[in-house]
Amino acid sequence: MLQSLLFCIILLSPSIVLSLDVLNDDVLGLIVFKAGVHDPKAKLVSWNDSDDNPCYWIGVKCDPMSNRVIELVLDGFSLSGQVSRGLLRLQFLQNLSLSNNNFSGSINPDFAHLWSLQSIDLSGNSLSGSIPNELFQQCGALKFVSFANNGHLTGEIPDSLCSCMTLETVNFSSNKLSGRLPAKIWSLSGLKYFDLSNNLLQGEIPGGIGSMYSLRVISLRRNSFTGLLPEDIGDCLQLQSIDFSENSFSGILPDSMQKLNMSTSLSLRGNLLSGEIPYWIGQMQSLKSLDLSLNQLFGRIPTSIGTLQSLTELNLSSNGFTGGLPESIVNCVNLLSMDFSQNDLRGNMPSWLFKLGLHRFSLSGNQFTGTIKFPSFSLTGFSYQTLQFMDLSSNGLSGIIPSEIGDFSGLQYLNMSSNSLIGAIPASIGKLNAVRVIDLSYNRLNGSIPMEIVEAVSMRELRLEKNFLTGKIPSQIKSCTSLTVLILSENSLMGPIPASLANLTDLQIVDLSRNNLSGSLPKELPNLSHLLSFNISDNQLEGELPVGGFFNSIPLSSVSGNPSLCGSIFNRTCPAVHPKPIVLNPNSSNSIGSSLSPNLRHKKLVLSVSSLIAVSAAAFIFIGVVAVTILNFHVRHSASRSAAPLAFSGKDDLSQSPISDSDYGKLVMFSGDTEFRPGAHALLNKDCELGRGGFGAVYRTNLPSGRSVAIKKLTISSLIKSQEDFEREVKKLGKIRHPNLVSLEGYYWTPSLQLLITEYVSGGNLYDLLHKDSTGCCRLSWHQRFDIIVGMAKGLAHLHRMSVIHYNLKSTNVLLDSFGEPKVGDFGLVRLLPMLDRYLLSSKIQSALGYVAPEFACRTVKITEKSDVYGFGILVLEIVTGRKPVEYMEDDVVVLCDMVRGALGEGKVEDCIDRRLQGNFPAEEAVPVVKLGLICSSQVPSNRPDMVEVINILELIKCPSEGKDEQE
Incomplete structure (x- = not known):
């Protein structure tokens, strides 16, 4: 310890004699650096201050000729503390990499004095403050600099960066840098990699980017840049990846882009771009990923997209495209993911789509009609097994679900909800062994729930609400042990709730409301320890409500509409059940009456008359209660016809309510979280409420990914003119993105209920x-x-x-x-x-x-x-x-x-x-x-x-x- 203290004193007091032979600069600098950091995993245990040769220390590399330290690489060592001045002793250091630790404090501007430094990587730490202007005023041989993913770096990008002509890589992403880009930023003619994504930068892009002939990757994603896309960007002929997504760029795609023959990735998602996709898009032959989603583009999708044979990902969702899908897309033989959701595309459902061998595709929220037809792959050489994600929801599809659906053995997500599909659910759906979500809700399906569906053992969510299903809930549902969401509401299911449901210990959301279920509730249901919602309202269930767990605080709205249910929540006790008396008659040949004494027979006769009177009175009261109950149910049923499928009860619960056939709800998530359903998580009681205002109450809930969102339940339904006006304005608001504005992430619509889904802000x-x-x-x-x-x-x-x-x-x-x-x-x-x-x-x-x-x-x-x-x-x-x-x-x-x-x-x-x-x-x-x-x-x-x-x-x-x- 004394020796380490000596080192520190020597470092901080240069006037003290430094020519001690026992110390060399590299050992001294490294030991002082070690003394200033916390090393919980003892990664630096090999650094010994009694060793005069650091070349064998972990993370250290020396020049074999001079034995001077030229590299210090300590990535992911779990180190914390501040990056001390001791490193300034390493005068021959070329590569300094301390990424993915927990270093704090500011960036030392004196690193500029390390003349040999070619690369500095401090990414993935907790550094704060501004990037010092002095750091780049004399940058020597510096080629690589990364301060990415620190999160707390603030201020503007220093102008001196533009004078560091040796730079090839600059990565300042995922911080809180603000202001505009330096006007001379494009003077860095040797720059190859430029990443400023996920900051607070704003303003227009300075002119002159066309002079960046060496530029290969540029990312300005998630900032607040405005104005037009750079007109001369096409002169950057070496560009391979362009990401300007989630800004506020406007205008059309610049024509010069057609010269970017080497570009493999183009992402302009979440801007304000308008106009049509130019036909020349087909000239960008190297494109593997094209994302133009969440803009204001319109017109037809050009057939020239079919010439992009290298394309693997295509996302044109949430725009205003019209017409049909160009069949030329079948020529994109490498396409794996395709998203055309939330547009105004129409025409028959294209069966050629399934010949592409896609992994993911979504046509949700369009106007496609006709039947679903799966081509015969036995002659084409294509396989059903590649498709993992299929979303055909919210269109006008009709006909039956083809039985070939079971051949998509790799399918993990299946959504055909909100169409006009008819017929029975094919038994082959049970072959989907990998499927996690099946959503066939809001259709006209009939028949019973196929027993084979329980063979989909990986299934987590099953949504069949708002159909015409009959029969019983299969007791074999217990085989789906991963099930977390089960929604079968608004059908004509009958019979009891199977006791085996209690075996599904991961269940969180259960909605069996508005069916014809009968019998008593299984007593084992309180064992479902993860329950967030259990809705059995408007059935014919009877008996005592289970006690324990979630059922001790179940909302009344979730059990109402079952006149024969009883328990404390209904403020009515359940009738006592007494065992039948056992009669012992030693004279088996005689009647019970003949074996009684005259006095007892008289008492029995009196008792019988009294019992008759009591029974008659009870019957009269029972008839009155039934009549009143039927009238109340009729009134409730009539009043609920105009209600939405989701409504808040008196305790602000989000639960199912009756609706008419034409009035089902519509959910749109701008972020593409298609598995999310409002009310499916935490909107259960006032504990979820964040606040109230003039336009409604706000609740917090979680997406399946675990990310929190806020849901505003609007209390202004009568003032909203039409669904068309509402959706048009909400989509405009959803495109507004800025670090200082709460992002609108989606909405839910019915005529009587509107929900706005926004990002959750935790502070x-x-x-x-x-x-x-x-x-x-x-x-x-x-x-x-x-x-x-x-x-x-x-x-x-x-x-x-x-x-x-x-x-x-x-x-x-x-x-x-x-x-x-x-x-x-x-x-x-x-x-x-x-x-x-x-x-x-x-x-x-x-x-x-x-x-x-x-x-x-x-x-x-x-x-x-x-x-x-x-x-x-x-x-x-x-x-x-x-x-x-x-x-x-x-x-x-x-x-x-x-x-x-x-x-x-x-x-x-x-x-x-x-x-x-x-x-x-x-x-x-x-x-x-x-x-x-x-x-x-x-x-x-x-x-x-x-x-x-x-x-x-x-x-x-x-x-x-x-x-x-x-x-x-």
Whole structure:
């Protein structure tokens, strides 16, 4: 330990004699580095400070001639701590790789002094702060730099990067870098690999990318870039992979792209691109993956796609394509995955599709008609066994399900729901030994559930609701031991619920509602320890409800409509069942009456008369109860005809409700999570509720992948004009993507129920952080508040660029993610309500009191984006002062903007700053921010700046590093 301390002192005090023969620079630097890290797996145990030759230490490589360290590779060693200055001793180091550890702290700019350094990889750590500008000012021989997947690196990309002409690989992906790309970024003429994906970058792509003749891979995925795609990108003739997905690029595909003959991957998913797919797409002969999904493309799919014989993945989903599928696609002989879902394609179901030997395909959400025909493969040489994922849902397909479906032995996901299929479920479906999901719901299938279906032993979800199925639930269902979801509701199934159902210990969702099931419930059902929902409503079940487990708190709506069920949940006890008396008659030849004494016979006669009276009274009461029950059931049944397949009970449960044949629900997930069904997980009671607002309640649930989403149940059904209007506006909102906006991921529609599915933001809302702090301490530093204001401004500016007015801006609608990044939610809901005038709107957003612009009260003044700017101004004042927009005192009402404006006039604006900051804020930032909030909340709309101007003002206000407060 003493020797290690000596090393540290020597390192930190260069004036101390360094010429000690027992120490060389490489050993010294490595030992000091080791002393500053935590090594839980003892990976560096071979690093011994008594050893004067480090060349045999793990992760170290030396030059064989000079014995100096040239490589340090410690990837995935589980090391933590900070990357110490000791490494600066390794003056001959060429390759430094510390990836996939847990190093923290900032990036040391002095790495620039390692003149021999060619590669530095610090990816997959927990580094924070900005990328130092000094690092690239004298980059020597540096060719490779990666700071990817740190998550906490912030600030802009340093301009000095553009002067590092030796660079070949730059990877800054998966951080929180912001701002625009440096104007001279394309001066890096030797750059081959460029990845800035998953950051907060914005603005347009600088011109000049066409000069990047060496560029092979470029990824700008998941940022907020805008404008047109670079017109000269086709001059990058070496480009092999292009990923500009999940931004806000607009316009058409530039014609120069047709020159990219070496490109194997092109992903433009999730932008605002429009126009038709150009015919020249067929000239990109090397393409293996083409993803143009989630855009605003339209027209017919060009037949030239059939010339892309190298293509393995094709995704054109969620656009506006019309016409039929070009049969030329059969020439794409290497195609494995194809997705044309959520378009307006029509025509007969193309049977040639099955000749492609695909692994996955989806035609969901189109207008295909006709019958499903599987070609005979015995003569073609193709195999059924390759297909793993088939989604034909939400079309107009008719006819029967071909029995050949069982030959798709490799199928894992089968969805034919929401069509007009008829006939029986083929018994061959039991041959699908690998299938995990079978969804045949919302069709016109009849007959019984085939016994053979239980042979699909890998099945996790079985959905057969809303058909005309009869017969019993097969007791052999117990063979499907992996089953987690069983939905058989709204059929005509009869008989008892099989006791073997209790053997399916993984069951989470069971819905047997609206059938003709009878008998008592198996007593073993409480053994199902993973149950989240068990709906048996509207059947003919009887007897006592099981006790224990999930059934102790089962919602009443899940068991209602069974008049003969009893138990505590119904507030009626079950009738006692007494054993029949045993009569011992020693005189077997005589009747029971003759063996009794006269007195006993008299008592029996009296008892019989009394019993007769009691029985008659009971029968009369029973007839009355049955009559009332039938009337109640009839009223309930009639009222429920217009209800949706999913509805909330009085306890806000998401459960099945009766619907008409034409009124089944429609689920659309923009992200492609086709296995998700609303209500299938956690929307069971108020414990799932996150909050309520003027437009509805919000609940949390999980997708099958485990990722959480939020579901807003809209309470405005009567105001929505039509399904067409609703879906058109929701799809527009679903295309709006920005790091500071809550993403809309899908929706669910019925005439009486609408659900919006959004990303779940885990950090809570801004209102709670500002006003519900029971500890009395400050949970938000000044720096955090400033960043929240900037983030809100950027999110609103993006909304306004998309011609969307928020209308309902308030602190409860500003959410914070796990990194403290703000996300504005609940935007654009008014677009769903074409019947809503501003007076009714005011009543819906009355919870936003204090944020609402004064022009809402005047019918003659147009509502514009400036109304959002007013609400933003109030939010700024709320964040800075920590006070609510309107506060009700004992004998007074304090309006925040009036109070602050008065303090400004008296020169006491600093007195308005949140006292919990205790002076830990830079006045040179705080005061201008307050003034900006007052300007934004001007009574006259024309006096308010637009949000782009607000962002520019905030950038001018922002102070350098001395503005940091003590709390950070």
